[in-house]
Each structure stands twice: as structure tokens, then as C-alpha cells.
Amino acid sequence: MSVLDVLKTVKKDMLMGETITPFEELMSNYETSMKHRMELTVGYFQGKICKKMEEFENQKKFLVDRWLRKEGGGGITCIMQDGDVFEKAGINISVVYGVLPPEAVKQMKSRGKDLSDDSVNFFATGVSSVIHPVNPHIPTVHFNYRYFETVSSSGKELAWFGGGQDLTPNYLVEEDTIHFHKVLKEACDKHHSEHYPKFKKWCDDYFWNKFRDERRGVGGIFFDDLDEPDLESCYNFLFSCCDAVIPSYVPIVEKHLKDEYTDNEKRWQQIRRGRYVEYNLVYDRGTKFGLFTPGARIESILMSLPLIARWEYMHVPEEGTKEHELQQVLKNPRDWV
Amino acid sequence: MSVLDVLKTVKKDMLMGETITPFEELMSNYETSMKHRMELTVGYFQGKICKKMEEFENQKKFLVDRWLRKEGGGGITCIMQDGDVFEKAGINISVVYGVLPPEAVKQMKSRGKDLSDDSVNFFATGVSSVIHPVNPHIPTVHFNYRYFETVSSSGKELAWFGGGQDLTPNYLVEEDTIHFHKVLKEACDKHHSEHYPKFKKWCDDYFWNKFRDERRGVGGIFFDDLDEPDLESCYNFLFSCCDAVIPSYVPIVEKHLKDEYTDNEKRWQQIRRGRYVEYNLVYDRGTKFGLFTPGARIESILMSLPLIARWEYMHVPEEGTKEHELQQVLKNPRDWV
Numbered sequence: 001m002s003v004l005d006v007l008k009t010v011k012k013d014m015l016m017g018e019t020i021t022p023f024e025e026l027m028s029n030y031e032t033s034m035k036h037r038m039e040l041t042v043g044y045f046q047g048k049i050c051k052k053m054e055e056f057e058n059q060k061k062f063l064v065d066r067w068l069r070k071e072g073g074g075g076i077t078c079i080m081q082d083g084d085v086f087e088k089a090g091i092n093i094s095v096v097y098g099v100l101p102p103e104a105v106k107q108m109k110s111r112g113k114d115l116s117d118d119s120v121n122f123f124a125t126g127v128s129s130v131i132h133p134v135n136p137h138i139p140t141v142h143f144n145y146r147y148f149e150t151v152s153s154s155g156k157e158l159a160w161f162g163g164g165q166d167l168t169p170n171y172l173v174e175e176d177t178i179h180f181h182k183v184l185k186e187a188c189d190k191h192h193s194e195h196y197p198k199f200k201k202w203c204d205d206y207f208w209n210k211f212r213d214e215r216r217g218v219g220g221i222f223f224d225d226l227d228e229p230d231l232e233s234c235y236n237f238l239f240s241c242c243d244a245v246i247p248s249y250v251p252i253v254e255k256h257l258k259d260e261y262t263d264n265e266k267r268w269q270q271i272r273r274g275r276y277v278e279y280n281l282v283y284d285r286g287t288k289f290g291l292f293t294p295g296a297r298i299e300s301i302l303m304s305l306p307l308i309a310r311w312e313y314m315h316v317p318e319e320g321t322k323e324h325e326l327q328q329v330l331k332n333p334r335d336w337v
Numbered sequence: 338m339s340v341l342d343v344l345k346t347v348k349k350d351m352l353m354g355e356t357i358t359p360f361e362e363l364m365s366n367y368e369t370s371m372k373h374r375m376e377l378t379v380g381y382f383q384g385k386i387c388k389k390m391e392e393f394e395n396q397k398k399f400l401v402d403r404w405l406r407k408e409g410g411g412g413i414t415c416i417m418q419d420g421d422v423f424e425k426a427g428i429n430i431s432v433v434y435g436v437l438p439p440e441a442v443k444q445m446k447s448r449g450k451d452l453s454d455d456s457v458n459f460f461a462t463g464v465s466s467v468i469h470p471v472n473p474h475i476p477t478v479h480f481n482y483r484y485f486e487t488v489s490s491s492g493k494e495l496a497w498f499g500g501g502q503d504l505t506p507n508y509l510v511e512e513d514t515i516h517f518h519k520v521l522k523e524a525c526d527k528h529h530s531e532h533y534p535k536f537k538k539w540c541d542d543y544f545w546n547k548f549r550d551e552r553r554g555v556g557g558i559f560f561d562d563l564d565e566p567d568l569e570s571c572y573n574f575l576f577s578c579c580d581a582v583i584p585s586y587v588p589i590v591e592k593h594l595k596d597e598y599t600d601n602e603k604r605w606q607q608i609r610r611g612r613y614v615e616y617n618l619v620y621d622r623g624t625k626f627g628l629f630t631p632g633a634r635i636e637s638i639l640m641s642l643p644l645i646a647r648w649e650y651m652h653v654p655e656e657g658t659k660e661h662e663l664q665q666v667l668k669n670p671r672d673w674v
Contacts, residue, residue: 065651079650090650211628211635270645277646278639281618282628291548291619298548302615305648308607309614312644313416313427314402314636 003239004031007040015047017066017076020095034159034231035123038147041235042093042127043076045145045242049091050078052246053131056085056253071295072098079303084134085257090303091129096293097122100150104292107285113225115152123149126163127242128286130304131249136269137259139169139176139217140276141249142304144286145238161234162224163241165248166203168217168276170269172326176252177218181336183248184221184241191237196337199223204333209279214330216279220248268323270310277309340576341368344377352384354403354413357432371496371568372460375484378572379430379464380413382482382579386428387415389583390468393422393590408632409435416640421471422594427640428466433630434459437487441629444622450562452489460486463500464579465623467641468586473606474596476506476513476554477613478586479641481623482575498571499561500578502585503540505554505613507606509663513589514555518673520585521558521578528574533674536560541670546616551667553616557585605660607647614646 007030012023019026021039029036050062060083068074075094080086100108100122105115126146133140143165150158167180181200188195203222207215221241226234280287290301317323344367349360356363358376367374387399397420405411412431417423437445437459442452463483470477480502487495504517518537525532540559544552558578563571617624627638654660 063650077650081650088648088650211633274642274646277614278618281615296548299651302648303650305611307647307649309611309646309648310644311425311639311642311646313400313414313418313425313640 003236006239007037007044010040010044015043016050016062016078016091017064019043020068020074020076034147034235035125035149037235038125039095041239041242042125042145045245046076046078046091046093046127049129049245052250053080053086053089053091056257057083060084060086062089062091067297067300069096069295069297072096075297075300077297077300077303081307085138085253087132087134088305088307089129089131090300091127091131092300092303093125093127094300095125096295097124098294101292101294104289104294107289107292113150113158114156115150115158118153120153121151128304129245132273132306133253135256135259136170136261136265137173137256138253139167140273140306141245142166142168143242143245145242147235147238158227159231160225160227161231161238162226163238164199164203164206164220164222165241165245166207166217166220166222167249167252168272170265170272170326171322172218172329173252173256176255178336179251180218180220180248183244185337187240187244188221188237190240191233195223195237196221200335207279209275209283212275212278214275214327215333216276216330218329218336219333267310268317270306270308271312271315272326273306273309274311277305280304340573343576344374344381347377347381352380353387353399353415353428354401356380357405357411357413371484371572372462372486374572375462376432378576378579379462379482382582383413383415383428383430383464386466386582389587390417390423390426390428393594394420397421397423399426399428404634404637406433406435406632406634409433412634412637414634414637414640418644422475422590424469424471425642425644426466426468427637428464428468429637429640430462430464431637432462433632434461435631438629438631441626441631444626444629450487450495451493452487452495455490457490458488465641466582469610469643470590472593472596473507473598473602474510474593475590476504477610477643478582479503479505480579480582482579484572484575495564496568497562497564498568498575499563500575501536501540501543501557501559502578502582503544503554503557503559504586504589505609507602507609507663508659509555509666510593513592515673516588517555517557517585520581522674524577524581525558525574527577528570532560532574533558537672544616546612546620549612549615551612551664552670553613553667555666555673556670604647605654607643607645608649608652609663610643610646611648614642617641 026036026040030040062078065077073096077092080089099119128144130142145163185196199221203219206222363373363377367377399415402414410433414429417426465481467479482500522533536558540556543559
């Protein structure tokens with residue numbers, strides 16, 4: 001089934017909430033308008049992934065928070081907290097547009113985007129998620145796929161895709177890491193043989209806590225400014241990535257669902273979550289970009305933060321422990337496939 | 338007793354560790370060299386405050402971590418974790434010097450400092466502390482007092498003081514807040530009648546979480562770039578501030594030492610600590626400046642973070658609750674004295 005055929009099957013009840021652009025408009029235009037196609041796509045995957053995650057829970061369902069932004073657009077934030085399996089899981093979609101102020105333009109220009117020096121008109125839609133499980137033997141996963149259009153004051157138009165997904169375990173399980181990377185590589189390889197190696201390295205470089213000299217996790221893929229060879233091909237690649245979220249992660253959750261854990265392992269998980277917070281608040285460009293966008297919805301942006309995080313002074317795992325093993329791989333990323 | 342007479346009484350065993358500059362050198366030069374005087378002063382107050390805090394604990398003592406920095410200087414980090422009264426308390430002094438790279442210069446220039454565009458030679462010494470108690474009815478306190486000298490490439494010399502202290506309660510207790518501000522006002526008023534009103538407002542403005550539109554706490558004082566009318570007077574003011582730490586805070590700790598608390602109050606404390614983390618990692622210039630200084634000792638900088646922090650999606654306290662009352666005062670700072 002082609003990607004557009006998949007979109008044709010989308011029904012309202014497959015989505016988590018009323019679309020921001022009227023559903024009928026999306027269904028009529030997705031073949032010709034990339035904006036509409038992406039909005040429909042992120043809604044479709046939000047529904048699919050939320051429903052899959054809910055299968056793990058006995059009682060909890062995602063709380064659905066639909067919000068509108070006075071500057072233009074809105075989003076649907078789905079969040080689950082204190083579940084049996086998921087301590088905090090958020091899957092957010094947004095469709096926002098309007099004028100980007102100079103601070104936000106600066107965040108983009110720092111990546112080498114050729115934008116004007118002052119405000120630009122923009123449209124952005126994407127899906128963004130972080131899932132923090134209860135059990136310290138189940139890794140945290142993050143994914144984010146997005147589409148951008150800008151028109152600068154001189155009339156110059158740009159459009160591009162960005163995104164990625166990455167795994168943050170508290171304990172290294174090599175076969176899980178290999179599985180995760182393998183599914184991502186397969187998704188990439190369908191589109192370009194250079195995608196996986198390039199985006200895998202980009203991910204390792206991006207999620208780097210410079211002051212600790214460690215990565216946030218065991219990586220995955222990360223890319224930005226994707227517009228070659230054409231938007232159509234880029235979109236197809238993005239769709240494959242979104243489609244890889246469930247097969248890359250869910251088998252790992254299932255495998256460790258019943259793993260027993262100790263108080264010390266839980267404490268280590270909370271220390272690792274402290275590092276996750278550190279990374280997201282100090283370094284992450286996505287978080288910064290979000291905060292500098294006018295009408296920023298801070299609760300949706302900071303949905304990525306764990307329920308509980310811990311900072312112990314000079315916590316250094318002893319050599320020979322599983323905690324130390326993880327730290328080593330965070331300092332020295334490996335090739336997994 | 339004059340300030341210099343107080344310094345004359347300093348003995349090695351009143352300090353938490355071996356001074357970075359040899360103790361004898363400090364004792365010979367503090368009358369004429371401001372660098373030496375400040376290094377001795379921050380060591381003296383670190384010892385005095387640590388010992389005072391230890392009186393609250395049955396068994397715990399501060400862990401003393403003396404560190405040297407290969408680029409020049411070092412510090413003494415004193416930390417207590419998991420105490421009966423203090424969940425995490427850090428009191429850090431440092432004496433660092435060398436060359437400030439452009440990124441760090443930029444952090445200073447953004448405050449209006451007239452520095453050159455590239456690197457500058459600098460000397461900095463200060464004491465910095467955050468104390469997070471176990472009991473949610475005892476507020477967190479922060480203080481930081483520092484002295485800076487820079488010499489730009491053109492040979493221009495600058496020297497100034499900065500600092501402040503502020504209170505972050507989880508529950509508003511008006512008389513505690515009044516007490517805290519009153520002690521600070523008295524310390525300020527001895528030096529200049531404009532200090533307290535100016536620095537109180539500066540504190541409210543500085544500790545502002547823009548995206549939440551709330552202050553970190555109920556304020557205190559904050560100032561920077563202080564060099565008028567002369568360094569001698571500024572130093573005397575700083576000494577009075579340091580001397581106000583114990584009388585402003587300790588009576589509040591004593592008062593609430595035996596307060597009972599519920600799980601819900603503890604949870605609210607952790608949510609407020611999440612906001613503390615947010616503020617320090619996203620906004621705080623001191624944290625950013627620290628991170629951008631070469632040879633940054635991340636563990637000493639992030640010592641300010643609580644042991645445990647919590648992020649719940651859209652946690653909004655109900656009207657009429659004590660939690661809501663606190664939030665209101667964070668949104669609308671009041672005059673306390």
C-alpha cells in the first residue's frame with residue numbers, strides 16, 4: 001500500500017482529537033498540499049502510537065489536551081502519568097504558524113539556515129514524544145518528526161523536514177540496542193543508503209552533554225534541514241521513520257515488562273533522568289526553539305521531562321557495575337548494526 | 338569590632354579546608370589586597386555557615402571536596418546529602434583566574450559590562466550556596482557573594498562585586514518572609530538607604546521564570562556590577578550581607594523543624610523543586626557563566642539542584658489551597674518590609 005493510500009484510510013476515530021485544520025479539509029488536500037499531508041500524518045501516528053501504548057496499561061488512558069494558540073494554530077497533547085508501565089508518556093502534535101521573532105530566527109540561523117535577520121513567516125507541524133517507563137530496565141524513548149516552511153521578508157521560501165528518534169536506557173542491553181538501530185536502519189535504507197550512517201552519527205553528536213562528555217543515551221537517528229532531492233521523497237522517508245517507532249521500541253518494552261528491579265536500580269534510573277533533564281534544558285535546540293516561539297505552550301514543551309529526577313553530588317558508578325558499563329557506552333558511542 | 342578585626346581572628350581550623358592561596362599569604366595581605374581579602378572572607382563564611390548547619394544534624398557532616406583547576410585556582414565544595422534536616426545542602430567557595438573565552442565574555446557583556454570583544458584576563462572569588470531542607474515547611478535558601486576583576490586586551494581594568502540571597506518556600510508563611518527581608522534590609526540600610534529597595538526589586542526581576550510568569554521564590558536581594566563609591570565600601574556591604582545569612586535563615590529552620598507534613602505536601606515540594614531546576618538550567622546567568630568558564634566544574638555548579646525534582650503535566654493548584662496561595666505570591670511579588 002502506498003503512503004497516500006494509507007492516508008486515505010484515516011478516519012476521525014483513529015485520531016486522538018479534533019484536528020486543528022478541519023478534518024475534511026485535510027482529507028481533500030493532503031495529496032497536493034504538504035502542510036495538510038503532514039498534519040494528517042502526525043495525527044495518524046499520534047493516534048496509532050497512543051493506542052499501542054495504552055494496550056500496556058490496565059486502567060490508564062492518555063489524557064487528551066487540545067489547545068489553540070492565539071497567534072495561529074494549536075495542537076493536541078496526549079499525556080499519561082503514573083501508569084503501571086509508563087511513569088510519564090507524552091505524545092504531542094502541533095500545527096503552528098505566524099511570525100517568528102528574531103530570537104527564534106536566531107536559533108534557526110545558528111544551524112546555518114539562510115534566513116533574513118529579522119522576523120520570518122513560518123508554518124510548522126510535527127509530532128514529538130518522550131516515553132519514560134516505570135521499570136528501570138525499560139529504556140526511555142524519544143521521537144520527533146516535523147515539517148517547516150518559512151517565508152522571509154524578502155519573499156524567499158524555504159521548506160524542510162527534520163526529526164529523529166533515540167533510545168535512553170538505564171542499563172545497556174546490547175541486543176535491545178541492536179534491535180532498535182536495526183529497525184531504524186531498515187527504515188532509512190529504503191530511501192537512501194547514506195541516511196542511516198549519516199543520521200546515526202548526527203544523533204550521537206547532537207545528544208551530547210558537553211560538560212559531562214556523555215551522550216544522552218545509546219542514540220538512534222537525528223536529521224534536520226532535509227529537502228533533497230525533493231520534498232516528496234523526504235516526506236516518504238519521514239513516513240517510514242514514523243512507521244518505525246512501534247517496531248523499534250515496543251518489542252523492548254514487552255521483553256522487560258516483568259523484569260524485577262531493586263531500589264538501587266530505581267535510584268540509578270532517577271539519576272539518569274536528572275541527566276535527561278539537564279540535557280533537555282541546557283542543550284536541546286528543540287526545547288529552546290519551542291520556548292522562544294511566541295505563545296509557547298510550556299507544558300507541551302516540558303512534557304519531555306520525567307516525573308521524577310534526581311541529582312546526587314559526584315555520583316560515579318563503580319567499575320565493574322552495570323551502571324558503569326552504561327556510562328562507558330555513553331562516553332564512547334558504538335556502531336550497532 | 339571592625340570587619341578587618343574580624344578577619345584578623347580567622348584561624349585555619351575555622352575554615353572547611355586548606356585555602357587555595359596559602360593561608361599565611363592571605364593573612365599577610367588581606368588588608369591591602371582585595372583579592373586576598375575576599376578569598377579569606379568567603380572561606381571564613383563558608384566555615385561559619387557550614388558549622389551552623391551541621392548543628393541541626395545528628396550524624397551528617399558536610400563532605401569537603403577541595404579541587405584545583407588546571408587553568409588556575411580551585412575551590413572547596415562542601416556538600417551534605419540525605420541529612421535529617423537537609424535533603425541537600427551545598428556551600429561552595431572558589432578562587433579562579435585565567436583567561437575568559439569569548440562565550441563567557443558574552444555572558445558578561447549581555448549585562449552591559451564594557452569588555453573587549455575577545456578574551457579577557459579575569460580573577461573571580463565567591464561563595465555560593467543552596468540549601469534544600471527535607472521538610473516542605475522549611476524553605477530553600479540560596480546565597481551567592483562574589484568579587485570580580487578583569488583586565489581586557491587593551492589593558493583596561495575593572496573590578497566589582499555581585500551577589501544576593503533569596504528564599505524559596507513551598508508554602509507562604511508571611512512572618513517568615515517578613516523576617517527574612519527585614520534582616521536583609523537591616524544589612525543593606527547600614528550601607529545605603531537605596532540598597533534594599535533597589536536590590537529587592539532586582540531580585541524579583543532576576544528570578545523570573547518568564548515562560549511561567551512566576552518568580553522562583555519570595556525574593557530577597559540581588560545585585561551586580563557594584564563598584565560605587567569605592568571597592569572598600571562595597572566590600573563592607575558584602576561582608577554585612579554574608580553576615581546576614583545565618584540570622585535571616587536559621588530562625589526559620591528552627592521554627593519549622595518539627596512541623597508535620599503529608600505525602601501531598603512532600604509532592605508539592607518536589608514540584609516546586611522541578612521549577613527550581615527549570616529556573617537554574619534555563620535562565621540563571623550564574624549557572625550559564627559557570628558552565629562557559631573553561632575547566633568548569635559541573636558538579637560544583639549543579640550542586641544547586643535539589644536531590645529530587647518532579648514534573649507533573651499541567652499541575653495547577655486549586656484555588657483556596659495553600660499551594661495556590663504560594664503561586665499567587667510568586668506571580669505578584671509583594672513588599673515585605
